[in-house]
Amino acid sequence: MAKPEHRRVFSPRLFSAFTLTINLVQALQTLCPNPLLSPLSAPPKQSPLLVDDETSSLDIPNLPWTHRPLCSTSFSAIPGEKFCVFSSSSYNLGAGVSFLTSPETAAGLVGAIDTAGDQWAERRHFKPQEENQHADLPYAIVSIPGKGKGVIATKKINRFETIMRSFPAMIADNVFFPREEEEEAGVKFKVTEGGTRKATPAGEAVEGKGFVKARKYYQRALEQLGDRQRVLSLARSRKGEMHVLEDVIRTNAFGMTVNGRDCKGLYPEIARLNHACDPNAFPRFTSKDLVMSAVATRDIMPGEEITISYIPLGMPSSYRAKSLGNWHFNCTCALCTAPVEARDASDSRRERIMELFYAMQDAETQYDALIDWTREFIELAQVERLITKIGEYYQVFMKLYYDKGDPESAQKYGEAALYFAEIFSDPEGGFCTSLREDLQVVEKVLAETKSNTK
Template sequence: MLHLPALFSLPWHLSLFALTLTGVQASIGTVDVNDILGTNNQPILSYTDSGKSPWALKPHCIKGLQPKKQKEGKVFCVQTYRRHTGQDISLITTPETAYQTVNALDEDPVSVFLDYEAAEEYREESLPWKIVSIEGKDMGVKATRKIGQYETFMFDQASIVVALDLDNEAVIKRADYGELLETATSQLGNPDTIRKLCKGSPDGSPPVRSSHLEDIMENNAFGSSIGDIEVKGLFPSIARINHDCVPNAFIMFSPSGLSVGLKAYRDIAAGEEITVSYLPLGMTHSARQAALKGWGFECSCSLCADSASSIAAHDAKRERIKALESEIQATFQEGFVQGAIRLGQELLELTREEGLTPMLADEYVMLAKLHLAAQDEGPAEEYGELAIEVLKDLGFLGDVDEGGKEWDLESLLRAFGGQRLI
């Protein structure tokens, strides 16, 4: 995004990273809120050794390859836990990383994402979603009732969690990684929920990975973290959700990284398919199609299946959005604050036209800062309020009534790495 000096340094960026605010993360294809807040809402979860192992079976361990300049490789183990609140979980990590999760293994995802009253109401009703066959897509998820905009309506727990560095062939032999995945899956109470997931293959070609399960993890897992350790987690129900370049929902992660919730971008009608974006929002048609080849399909969503002229028009707007980021930076650095504001307003309008709602928070804050630089406090306050409204709607600022922080322009600017000029 923008890299303006001093007060105007904007530490967020457009990417498909997990968002973290008030203890919840979300993958919405926009800002990295870890950078925004400068805080770590994923605490190291400790395990007090009572002399009894939390694992259902003896850990199955394999020593990784010896890195250069190190005496020996890391030891990675399969550690399986029988949850009291849901499906079993197998972790493929170092023993130290696995023990950091123990206090969160039985967390109830409904209670993580909903307040007490909403959680009780959710448990009493039938699930608002179901996994069904989708023509041309194998399986998918559809709404069983109307789902309101910004409603958190689906929850899942990780069944398999894998340390991200196991993707590196310099860390472990592929055959050993395949053995760990097979052990982790077979030790689950219902391993077929994993084995039946789509494995995908680039361009429809035969899979290039060493095992069927490795393909499944590559095509269905989501990036997360345990403390400061990067991992990927396989959430079997969420994994059934298909991609759309104009999704109607997005995924949020719990502080532990072991549970997820799904929140609606907009109203979803009963019977409508529930979708998320596998990609960062705002990409052009050709960039999206190239990126999606890794999942072995060509997207046919409404945005991709539109007429050639409409696709070209969308691409032109998205390319202009990208170009405006550097133009605003250059204009501001040359001392033309009003010119930068005009470009910022153009950026805002294009973002709205493209329906890229999650990206609006970035732009509202940018315009608030630019107006403060112009010593025009009224519009700055208005843009700050708009940014707060978007972030609250997306569930990232908490609820004041539930003990959340009360936000204003001052606190918003501090969170985004800035302060008032006047």
């Protein structure tokens, strides 16, 4: 098939999402030891409501903060850059929210905070114990032997249905969290007068002017919540003298990007969902309202536990076990406890998926081989129930077929990618936005091709 006469260049960010090797996935998991998401937020929305601890008054119309910010320049390697605690105790019908972030990022979140009241009018999902569950909810939070609290379906939940929605209790910039490998080695940090973040010898006291004192900021963020029990009731997994809030965040938070900053978001209701390597739900973040939703990936029957994956989907068992080490438990899901023959077969399929993925992107791959490998790839992904990854896979297929001069197939896979991306990722985020832009490129090329053949 001849290539289109007028070619277009796809946006490079669209095709970077699934180019990580297994080793890089593991590295990312170490850097952000949380249920790993990759929701690409919309471009930062700057607000005129830029305040910090030096602002003379908080009496500004529509300002959502209910407490004066507590700020420090000790967290950043950039001289003079501030990070603060911003809180709204009235958010989410009085449950409250605290942000540990920069004044610029906080200003960009004002609109999202203002929309919260109409999104989930009653905090029916908030009931912390088994009793007083609302009859119209499709789930209940209960005690599960060996797992602590978990979530059980109380009625049938259809595939792609939104099971629950949760507003954040905390969103904290990653500058507040030392790298895990540094922390485990006993490395502490101080900031020099020039602003350089420098490691101190293991065991050296971290105190005095210029040193990072995160505990003070965690405590302030916790105290300024309207409902602290919503956070304190969550599980903890760390050892040592770590502040309780940092422990809760590291154990339960989701990695995300907010206004261009890498953050950890604490969503107490979603955090009640336990892990499975073959989950029946997926957490979806939407940047416009900061909501985290749990979306069903397949039909869920009454009495079935609702689960999500804390690690990237699609990995063979050995890599999954290593990644789950961050949570200090051995997975007992159906996939991990299946008979050896079944586990080996699943691992073989997943290894073949990765092999095909990289082989398909080889510049020497012939068009006929691409068609055969695409068919095999999709069949394997369906058997492994990697439906939440389909959007990522299809976006790569769109580029591959476009590059081979087949814009019709590129359009087909692009439309399918967007369909799944809008279900499982932020519809207004960068991933969906780029897909729409590149689909317009393909459609224009198709229109020009048809016009030239008349």
